[in-house]
Amino acid sequence: xxxxxxxxxxxxxxxxxxxxxxxxxxxxxxxxxxxxxxxxxxxxxxxxxxxxxxxxxxxxxxxxxxxxxxxxxxxxxxxxxxxxxxxxxxxxxxxxxxxxxxxxxxxxxxxxxxxxxxxxxxxxxxxxxxxxxxxxxxxxxxxxxxxxxxxxxxxxxxxxxxxxxxxxxxxxxxxxxxxxxxxxxxxxxxxxxxxxxxxxxxxxxxxxxxxxxxxxxxxxxxxxxxxxxxxxxxxxxxxxxxxxxxxxxxxxxxxxxxxxxxxxxxxxxxxxxxxxxxxxxxxxxxxxxxxxxxxxxxxxxxxxxxxxxxxxxxxxxxxxxxxxxxxxxxxxxxxxxxxxxxxxxxxxxxxxxxxxxxxxxxxxxxxxxxxxxxxxxxxxxxxxxxxxxxxxxxxxxxxxxxxxxxxxxxxxxxxxxxxxxxxxxxxxxxxxxxxxxxxxxxxxxxxxxxxxxxxxxxxxxxxxxxxxxxxxxxxxxxxxxxxxxxxxxxxxxxxxxxxxxxxxxxxxxxxxxxxxxxxxxxxxxxxxxxxxxxxxxxxxxxxxxxxxxxxxxxxxxxxxxxxxxxxxxxxxxxxxxxxxxxxxxxxxxxxxxxxxxxxxxxxxxxx
Amino acid sequence: xxxxxxxxxxxxxxxxxxxxxxxxxxxxxxxxxxxxxxxxxxxxxxxxxxxxxxxxxxxxxxxxxxxxxxxxxxxxxxxxxxxxxxxxxxxxxxxxxxxxxxxxxxxxxxxxxxxxxxxxxxxxxxxxxxxxxxxxxxxxxxxxxxxxxxxxxxxxxxxxxxxxxxxxxxxxxxxxxxxxxxxxxxxxxxxxxxxxxxxxxxxxxxxxxxxxxxxxxxxxxxxxxxxxxxxxxxxxxxxxxxxxxxxxxxxxxxxxxxxxxxxxxxxxxxxxxxxxxxxxxxxxxxxxxxxxxxxxxxxxxxxxxxxxxxxxxx
Numbered sequence: 065x066x067x068x069x070x071x072x073x074x075x076x077x078x079x080x081x082x083x084x085x086x087x088x089x090x091x092x093x094x095x096x097x098x099x100x101x102x103x104x105x106x107x108x109x110x111x112x113x114x115x116x117x118x119x120x121x122x123x124x125x126x127x128x129x130x131x132x133x134x135x136x137x138x139x140x141x142x143x144x145x146x147x148x149x150x151x152x153x154x155x156x157x158x159x160x161x162x163x164x165x166x167x168x169x170x171x172x173x174x175x176x177x178x179x180x181x182x183x184x185x186x187x188x189x190x191x192x193x194x195x196x197x198x199x200x201x202x203x204x205x206x207x208x209x210x211x212x213x214x215x216x217x218x219x220x221x222x223x224x225x226x227x228x229x230x231x232x233x234x235x236x237x238x239x240x241x242x243x244x245x246x247x248x249x250x251x252x253x254x255x256x257x258x259x260x261x262x263x264x265x266x267x268x269x270x271x272x273x274x275x276x277x278x279x280x281x282x283x284x285x286x287x288x289x290x291x292x293x294x295x296x297x298x299x300x301x302x303x304x305x306x307x308x309x310x311x312x313x314x315x316x317x318x319x320x321x322x323x324x325x326x327x328x329x330x331x332x333x334x335x336x337x338x339x340x341x342x343x344x345x346x347x348x349x350x351x352x353x354x355x356x357x358x359x360x361x362x363x364x365x366x367x368x369x370x371x372x373x374x375x376x377x378x379x380x381x382x383x384x385x386x387x388x389x390x391x392x393x394x395x396x397x398x399x400x401x402x403x404x405x406x407x408x409x410x411x412x413x414x415x416x417x418x419x420x421x422x423x424x425x426x427x428x429x430x431x432x433x434x435x436x437x438x439x440x441x442x443x444x445x446x447x448x449x450x451x452x453x454x455x456x457x458x459x460x461x462x463x464x465x466x467x468x469x470x471x472x473x474x475x476x477x478x479x480x481x482x483x484x485x486x487x488x489x490x491x492x493x494x495x496x497x498x499x500x501x502x503x504x505x506x507x508x509x510x511x512x513x514x515x516x517x518x519x520x521x522x523x524x525x526x527x528x529x530x531x532x533x534x535x536x537x538x539x540x541x542x543x544x545x546x547x548x549x550x551x552x553x554x555x556x557x558x559x560x561x562x563x564x565x566x567x568x569x570x571x572x573x574x575x576x577x578x579x580x581x582x583x584x585x586x587x588x589x590x591x592x593x594x595x596x597x598x599x600x601x602x603x604x605x606x607x608x609x610x611x612x613x614x615x616x617x618x619x620x621x622x623x624x625x626x627x628x629x630x631x632x633x634x635x636x637x638x639x640x641x642x643x644x645x646x647x648x649x650x651x652x653x654x655x656x657x658x659x660x661x662x663x664x665x666x667x668x669x670x671x
Numbered sequence: 672x673x674x675x676x677x678x679x680x681x682x683x684x685x686x687x688x689x690x691x692x693x694x695x696x697x698x699x700x701x702x703x704x705x706x707x708x709x710x711x712x713x714x715x716x717x718x719x720x721x722x723x724x725x726x727x728x729x730x731x732x733x734x735x736x737x738x739x740x741x742x743x744x745x746x747x748x749x750x751x752x753x754x755x756x757x758x759x760x761x762x763x764x765x766x767x768x769x770x771x772x773x774x775x776x777x778x779x780x781x782x783x784x785x786x787x788x789x790x791x792x793x794x795x796x797x798x799x800x801x802x803x804x805x806x807x808x809x810x811x812x813x814x815x816x817x818x819x820x821x822x823x824x825x826x827x828x829x830x831x832x833x834x835x836x837x838x839x840x841x842x843x844x845x846x847x848x849x850x851x852x853x854x855x856x857x858x859x860x861x862x863x864x865x866x867x868x869x870x871x872x873x874x875x876x877x878x879x880x881x882x883x884x885x886x887x888x889x890x891x892x893x894x895x896x897x898x899x900x901x902x903x904x905x906x907x908x909x910x911x912x913x914x915x916x917x918x919x920x921x922x923x924x925x926x927x928x929x930x931x932x933x934x935x936x937x938x939x940x941x942x943x944x945x946x947x948x949x950x951x952x953x954x955x956x957x958x959x960x961x962x963x964x965x966x967x968x969x970x971x972x973x974x975x976x977x978x979x980x981x982x983x984x985x
Contacts, residue, residue: 098837098927104941105756112710189721194710196718209721262750266758284755285767286840286929310837313924313933321826322836515702517711536713550715 100315107265108247112194121631133665134626157227176223178251195248242538245630303640330617352651358628359610364554370524390602392455429667437596470505480513540591705942749945760949771930775915782857790865812859838926868900910961
């Protein structure tokens, strides 16, 4: 009520008085941004949205974190160990971590039971957690969630003493450590949670903090302000005092102008105005590329076509089961042309020849994509006119009398994404021109902007479709999930001619063998072999990795924690505000230096 | 009068029931993917089923509807699901209404203070420089899309006067531009209609007769012309004031004002059924109350209108 009176006084004051624009803010290290995607909750145990992870990561810590090279570091756990088959993991906690309230008052010490309470909340179906899929890695987690077990003590987590927490898993999980980078494994103070009930995480007051920052202000659709937590166990590494997020529905449009006026410290620069920035001497030095993220984009060929008869699904089913036909599409798709629709300056930087992106995982400093089975694919371009035409002739000969040409290739796109629409049309013209309209007839179709996946991809209403996937933990198996038997992508298990003696397909057997292997080097090699098979047989056409393109920012991206999955990459800890934004040349220089240092750090980490 | 208001309110309850029931049912036709958000890709079908069941979406529609009305009778509009999880809808709306009301009422007041006198002066000086200037302003505001001049004001006026581009409730200076922008269109509207009704009135026989009888121009204008000219505007004024609650989507977006503008669109996009239902109820009620108050206002300013059994303005 006081606030409302204040607002009223403000309104009257502005009509009656001349006001000055001076702000009386004391000079603190403050990072300011505008954003348009509002968070819906602070309850990190419920959410699966990236922008909510970004807030939670700065307010609450997990057991582990990563350094700027992606090497795992102690977080709330100071040390850990696992048994030989990676099914039991034990963590020793720090004893100097405090839970504090929104006003910085100490509430309780962090104890092992907090991790048990956190997982109990996530696995209780009535709490509607949307990261439960990750939490069910623990023994009996799925059974408890489904209600088959009601006694939580039977679930694979326990506090063996005040500062020791032990996880027992359903199956050997050598990458479990990386899964702890997800919010569903974060702690919560059980007493506070019980006291707040359904209100937990709805306001800054209904929340407890043990991370680098405390929420000083939380007004959805207006502003949120994070201030440094003075009781934080690692406060010397928190170098930004205040982080101010200002909501603006048109943030994408106004942010570049606000950045130029000095009202914000970071702004994405959309492709539509990137020319203007690069052609302006003053602006040019303030804009740089962003680091790619780990969303992988690929074109999936559908082995279970369920689209309308007018697009000849039966004919598609015949041709898609012919390797030469698939290979002709694989080599005909010009990925650079497609990428130019979103990245006119450095399209090659975003291309990916493999489903698993570069810099995701490594074996003793050797990147996964450079392991022997994948190296030839990684170091070449799938686009090859001669090979495309060669495979076209082979396919036509093999399918003569069996299939109808030109083959109708239904290629839907999400009508809510102009970039996707442009890309699809570019590819239609490019592929038809190269392979000939007598061979393929690419049919571009606008799909719904809402519910596209449930309307188009999941029911199989496509022949060729751009799809993507994001990783959930540090293991190549995370990128195999779209192609698993219960996957909802392109159903490669239905491809004809790949069944082996045990009734499973070659790809499934390769994956099963890899998953059953604990030794990292051997395991990754087997996954690389499976992925190489998937690509060589052209079940999918790897295309690109995600990334937002260009940014004007006063942050150095190479100071941030590096992690392709989970939430620690969202932390501001370790970062400081630069005096001036990084230029693109400086960015490229810093990237080369960082990659070199990272390779050394990864080698050292395995010693 | 009381009988008339009672009858209209009773009809309104029935109208609201129909509107809410239709909207409630239509919302249940939305794709379920929207409730799951990013988790849709990661959750197994079994996990998704448990999740949706817990949201109450697996109950038969009549049961869901019955629960909604039962809660409504207790003044409970429910809790948000996907917009601000677990926060009561009433709290979400209350937080935002205050901003929209302050700006909206400020804009209405400003436009009445400027627009009505401008219209009167234009009518009095018909065909002279002020009338032409006012007409030019009205034509500009009507012809140019509002989004264009809103954006121009924000980009250039803030630059010329070195003002912040974004609203900050604790900096009074940041209140001015949104308020002025919001008042531009209604000012033109009031001036245009006021001028038109005044000109119509000035040409009537009773005015000519009064002038011939030597009635002072000032008395003529304010006691006769203005009062009669204002009658048609009085009908829409209550609804205009009430609908300031809904906020201005574009102005609030541009200046980052955390008001009601865009809340309905956001809630629909996020498939937050409870907020959509709550807002439809609020907005429908405002519309109905606005109409009733408009009728009453007309009856108050025009003694010829009587609201009784079997009578109404429309």
